[in-house]
Amino acid sequence: MRKTPPQRILVVMTRRLGDVLLVTPLIRSIKQAWPGADLDVLVIAGTEGFLLGNPDVSQLITVPQRPGWRRHLSLVARLLRRYDLAVAALPSDRAVLYAWLAGRVRIAPLNPVKGQRWKQRLLSAWVPFDNLATHTVRMNLQLTELLGITPVGKVVVSWQADDAASLLRKLPVEWLAMPYAVLHVYPKFTYKMWHAAGWSAVAQWLAGLGMRVVLTGSSAPDEMAYVADVCRQLPASALNMAGQLSLAENACLVRRARLYIGPDTALTHMAAALGVPTVALYGPSNPVKWSPWPKDFAPDANPFRLHGTQQVGNVMLVQGAGRGDGSCVPCFEEGCERDVGSFSDCLQHLTPQKVIAAAQTLLEASPPP
Incomplete structure (x- = not known):
C-alpha cells in the first residue's frame, strides 16, 4: 500500500x-x-x-x-x-x-x-x-x-439551497405550517410491495391524528399509475407528489416530515439517514445486510437482527408475517414465485395494525418541536 x-x-x-x-x-x-x-x-x-x-x-x-x-x-x-x-x-x-x-x-x-x-x-x-x-x-x-484510516458510519444525504426553495414552490402554501407524513408506497420490485388496503388504513389513522399525508414516487409510468390509484383510496387531503420531485427535493420533503413509512427501497434508506422517524416494511429481504442505517449508528455492529420487528434509533423495522409459523421470513428470495414481479405473502399478510403500532411508537418517542 x-x-x-x-x-x-x-x-x-x-x-x-x-x-x-x-x-x-x-x-x-x-x-x-x-x-x-x-x-x-x-x-x-x-x-x-x-x-x-x-x-x-x-x-x-x-x-x-x-x-x-x-x-x-x-x-x-x-x-x-x-x-x-x-x-x-x-x-x-x-x-x-x-x-x-x-x-x-x-x-x-x-x-x-x-x-x-x-x-x-x-x-x-x-x-x-x-x-x-x-x-x-x-x-x-x-x-x-x-x-489504515478511521471508518465513519454516516450515510450522507445531500441537497442544495435551490432544491429546498424549489420544493417549497411545488407544495401548497398551507403545508408549510402543518405536520405531515411521507408514504412511499411503490418499491422498484413487486416482491417488496405492501398492499393498497394497508396504505389506506395507515393514511386514515394519520388523518385522525391531524396529520397530512404526502405520497412520493418516481416518474416511471407504472409507478405513477400505481401511486395515483392508491391516492384515490386515501383521505381527500392526501397529496400525490409522485413524478414531480427530484431526488434532492424528495430529501428536502422527507427531512421536514414527522414520519416516513416505506418498503425496502432507496428512499427508505434516505429517510433513516436523515434522522426522520422511519417505519421500514421488510419481507423477504435480509435485514442484517439491507436494513436502513439509523442516523448516528456506530459502524462497529449491524443495526438489526435477522428476525422480528425491532427498533434501533429512529428506525422501526417491521417484518412481514410468513406462512405457518413464519419461519420462512426472511427467505432472501425474490417473491414467493422466485420472480421480482411476484408478490411476497409475508408482506401481503402484514396487517395495517402492526404498521400503525410501529408508527405510533416512533411518534410518541419523537414529539413535535
Missing part, C-alpha cells in the same frame, strides 16, 4: 441507487482521512442522484449500464492509471476491472471462492466479501482497514 497520501482517488460503485447511497460512509471516511485529495466516483448512469451536491465528491463519472465499445474505449482513455488509489466497493468483475484500469493502487472486496484468483492478481489488496451477515455499510467500511 502507498506510504504517501493519495492525491487522486476513485471510488467505483456500479449497482443501484440505494447502493450508491450506502457507499457514502466509505466516501466520507476517505475524504476525512485525506481532505486535500480529489475524490471522484464512478457509477451507473441514472444512479448518481444521491451524490449530486455531495461535498466529499470532486467529480462524478457515469457509465451506461450496457455501454457500447466506443463508450468503453472512451472510458478506458479517461481512467487509465489516472488515479493514485482506486477503490471498488463491489466484488463484481466490472467494478474490479474499472479499479484495475484506473488506479496505481487498487483495493476491493472479493468473494473468497474458486474462480476469483484472477481478480486477486489485479488488486493490491482485498477483503473477504460477506453477502449475508455483514451490513452493506459495514462491508464497505471494511475497506478502510486496508487503507
Whole structure:
C-alpha cells in the first residue's frame, strides 16, 4: 500500500441507487482521512442522484449500464492509471476491472471462492466479501482497514439551497405550517410491495391524528399509475407528489416530515439517514445486510437482527408475517414465485395494525418541536 497520501482517488460503485447511497460512509471516511485529495466516483448512469451536491465528491463519472465499445474505449482513455488509489466497493468483475484500469493502487472486496484468483492478481489488496451477515455499510467500511484510516458510519444525504426553495414552490402554501407524513408506497420490485388496503388504513389513522399525508414516487409510468390509484383510496387531503420531485427535493420533503413509512427501497434508506422517524416494511429481504442505517449508528455492529420487528434509533423495522409459523421470513428470495414481479405473502399478510403500532411508537418517542 502507498506510504504517501493519495492525491487522486476513485471510488467505483456500479449497482443501484440505494447502493450508491450506502457507499457514502466509505466516501466520507476517505475524504476525512485525506481532505486535500480529489475524490471522484464512478457509477451507473441514472444512479448518481444521491451524490449530486455531495461535498466529499470532486467529480462524478457515469457509465451506461450496457455501454457500447466506443463508450468503453472512451472510458478506458479517461481512467487509465489516472488515479493514485482506486477503490471498488463491489466484488463484481466490472467494478474490479474499472479499479484495475484506473488506479496505481487498487483495493476491493472479493468473494473468497474458486474462480476469483484472477481478480486477486489485479488488486493490491482485498477483503473477504460477506453477502449475508455483514451490513452493506459495514462491508464497505471494511475497506478502510486496508487503507489504515478511521471508518465513519454516516450515510450522507445531500441537497442544495435551490432544491429546498424549489420544493417549497411545488407544495401548497398551507403545508408549510402543518405536520405531515411521507408514504412511499411503490418499491422498484413487486416482491417488496405492501398492499393498497394497508396504505389506506395507515393514511386514515394519520388523518385522525391531524396529520397530512404526502405520497412520493418516481416518474416511471407504472409507478405513477400505481401511486395515483392508491391516492384515490386515501383521505381527500392526501397529496400525490409522485413524478414531480427530484431526488434532492424528495430529501428536502422527507427531512421536514414527522414520519416516513416505506418498503425496502432507496428512499427508505434516505429517510433513516436523515434522522426522520422511519417505519421500514421488510419481507423477504435480509435485514442484517439491507436494513436502513439509523442516523448516528456506530459502524462497529449491524443495526438489526435477522428476525422480528425491532427498533434501533429512529428506525422501526417491521417484518412481514410468513406462512405457518413464519419461519420462512426472511427467505432472501425474490417473491414467493422466485420472480421480482411476484408478490411476497409475508408482506401481503402484514396487517395495517402492526404498521400503525410501529408508527405510533416512533411518534410518541419523537414529539413535535
